Amino acid sequence: MADESTPQANAPQANAPQANAPQVSWPFREAERVAERLAQKGKTHALFETGYGPSGLPHIGTFGEVARTTWVRNAFTRLTGLPSKLLAFSDDMDGLRKVPDNVPNRDMLRQFLGRPLTDVPDPFGTHASFGAHNNARLRAFLDSFGFDYEFASSTEYYVSGKFDAALLHVLANHDKIVEIIRPTLGPERRATYSPILPIHPRTRIVMQVPIESTDVEHGTVTWSDPETGTRYETAVTGGSAKLQWKADWAMRWYALDVDYEMSGKDLIDSVKLSSQIVRALGAEPPVCLTYELFLDENGQKISKSKGNGLSVEQWLTYAPPESLAQFMYHAPQRAKRLFFDVIPRAADDFINNAAALRTTNDPQGNPAWHIFGGKIPDDAGSPISFTMLLNLASVINAENPDMLWGFIRAYMPGATPENAPFLAKLVAYAIAYYRDFVAAGKQFRAASPAERSALQDLATRLKAGAYQEFPGETEAEKLQNLVYAVGKEQKFSPLKAWFDCLYQVLLGQTEGPRFGGFIALYGVEKTVGLIEAALARDERK
RNA sequence: GAGCCUGUAGCUCAGUGGUAGAGCAUUCGACUUUUAAUCGAAUGGCCGUGGGUUCGACCCCCACCGGGCUCACCA
Structure with a gap:
């Protein structure tokens, strides 16, 4: 404080906190809580746990919970340098309460209601038990994202005696727990x-x-x-x-000395009661985080019967896993609407964050840092936004990556799948988006008699290779000039009407790309086919 | 009944006690042999209401109003 003597009496608040202190990201805030718990207990390793109910197959919330826990764990590692483990605990000893709708051999299952899932035959016939089947599905799901975890089966823990000491302790405190x-x-x-x-x-x-x-x-x-x-x-x-569930959770915390576990807000009461039980057993509950549940497009709750949720598979059909992670990263304690339209934005948020990672002086506050697990890969970013790719794919009827790349290069010379691998992935997703959402909703207009003859003329001259006679340095320019010539010869007025015809009759949209360039990328023969198909289609009506 | 989230531009949403932000939409401009993509710019705000704390509040506290969700059987 060398400025005691300087005349800064009117400078704002000497005692106010520094306004530009970097914000601590939530995974690090959580990691600090874990570090504090370990310090108090004198522990030198941390156990992170995530739990899975018996009924459910892995879903988008499963991904969210494991991803978020993993971020806290990575932050903890970075913060303390201490070893840790993520235990993915399956409640496979829970009784089969009802027969799920979406499995075969339901009559067989009905005979096993009430028995532990690991004591119920696998209705799919592929595993030793229904519980083992679900466990395998869960592990395959988690593995597909490359999560680092150790799988734990409740049945195995119970049967092997790993819980015995804790169970006897529960028995000794039976009445307290009942109370x-x-x-x-x-x-x-x-x-x-x-x-x-x-x-x-x-x-x-x-x-x-x-x-x-x-x-x-x-x-x-x-x-x-x-x-x-x-x-x-x-x-x-x-x-x-x-x-029973709440006591089970508490006993597990006690027996394994779990340090961190997050759960949805539907379990708030369970967390409270399980925490009380752990204290009754003479231990401290883990650091807990309650996250909000997801809503649908209209702010309504997501239910499987209504089918208004968005599945992991759906998301990953149209955008990379990093975008889903980005969505899960942001504000876990805030209710978010989870529906199709959030995907492009999540993807672009990630792209922007990944780009900012290279220039920021606070990488640990950047979601991409967490999503990358603290490592910054070389080829993470995309020089072009996902939203732009989706627009481009729609405009040019992108049926394959080559078409999209042709237009990308038109204003980003030098971009290739090799030097922009993440962009290459995005291109593939944009194609899928076009295929499923744009192509499916196309409205093709019938051609008028005048338009029919113009289209016929264009097709004939394309087939004959007549465009080669037109001026232009590139195929695209020659083709463009042919298209113009046809429009003028057929006396379209204004000429724009000719192009409207091409877009509306051939592409099923009101707007489109420069047509010469489109033909060059789409292919002359395929364009002829497009015209002939449109004329044949109108013929039938 | 208990608890949680939420209210910011027309729409969808960011926002870290210190000048109110983005995307989309709208309007204008640039580029184009028709467009679209794209690029540039503009328009658009009692930050739900009322108190409180503070030199200063979208932000913290309280109350109220609106919109939702969860738990009160099982897990």
């Missing part, structure tokens, strides 16, 4: 609730029954089959029993 959960339940469930769900030794069903007594010394609970009245004494360890 935590009971006030949140309705009257009926309140009467029967226990965090311990014994697995029926005969039917293998996960039983929700009153626990009549607990024996901490022997590690067992006593209960009665409500149908037969038979009393059973069941060990809480070794996979003979599992825990």
Whole structure:
């Protein structure tokens, strides 16, 4: 503070915080919370967890949760240099509650309702159990994005005894846990609730029954089959029993000493209660982050039955994975509408961020830095926006990458798939977009008699190679001059009407590219085919 | 009933206590042998309302109004 003596008395607030302090990105904010937890506990490695319910196949929210957790984990690594692990935990020991609509052999499945998913045959017949099948789907999904994680099966953890010590501890605190959960339940469930769900030794069903007594010394609970009245004494360890959801989550946090887990806002109450249970067990819950759920185009909730959501497959048909990551990065605690129209913008946000990464002095505040996992690749960017590519693809009826590249080079000389590989990927996505959304919605107008003869004339002269006689240094110019000549000879007035005819009759749109250039890229023969097809189409009407 | 998100340009949305921003739309211009893409520019704002904190509030706090979502069975 050498300026004590300088006459800056009117300068604003000496004690105000520096206005230009770089904003800390949310993954680093979360990472700091994790680092703080580790410091308090004296831990030197961090465990990040993500969880998967038994019912669902992997979906766009699954991607979001793992991607976001991975960003926090990377930030943690960068911040502390400490080792860490991401555990992807599958609740495959949960009972099969209902038969899903979208699987084969549903009658077979019906016989196994209530049994752990890993105790239900695989309706697809490809894996050892339904649970194993779903696990494989989940892992394939995560692997397709290259996520770094360790898979964990609840069944395996229970059966192998990895949870035994924690389960006995839960048993010892059985009443305390009941007291935590009971006030949140309705009257009926309140009467029967226990965090311990014994697995029926005969039917293998996960039983929700009153626990009549607990024996901490022997590690067992006593209960009665409500149908037969038979009393059973069941060990809480070794996979003979599992825990009810909220207690299960808490026990897992306790047993594995989980340091970080995020979840959707639908689980706010579960996080609260599970945290209370962990404290009752004498430990601290992990650092938790609640993220908002996604809405559809109209701000309505996304439900599978309505089909108003956007699937990962759909997104990745029209834009690269980085764009989906970009969408997931932004403001996880804010509700966002997730529908088709957000894709181009997410892609361009990513492109801009990737470009800014090279010039910024705060790379760790840049989403692209996180999406790249802290590494800055050489060929990440695109010199042209995705929105522009989509427009271009529409205007020129881009049926293949070569056509699009032809127009890209027209004003970006030197651009090739080799020196702009990310752009090359975007081109392929733009083609898919054109194919599915633009081409499908085309409205082709019938040609008037005068237009018919003009089109016929153009086709004939194209076929004969007559354009070679026209002036111009390039094929495109010669073709353009031929098109003009036909329009003038056929006395279109204004001449623009001739071009309107070409766009509306041949391309099914009101506007289009310079036609000579279009023919050159699309191909003379194919253009002739286009004309003949249009004339034949009108003939039939 | 409990909780969460949200309200900023015509539309969709960014916005980090210090001059209100982008894309699209609109209008004008440049380029073009017709266009479109593209490029340049302009237009467009009581930042939901009312209080409070502050030298200063879109931003922080409180209340209210509007728009949504989630949980109160299971997980």
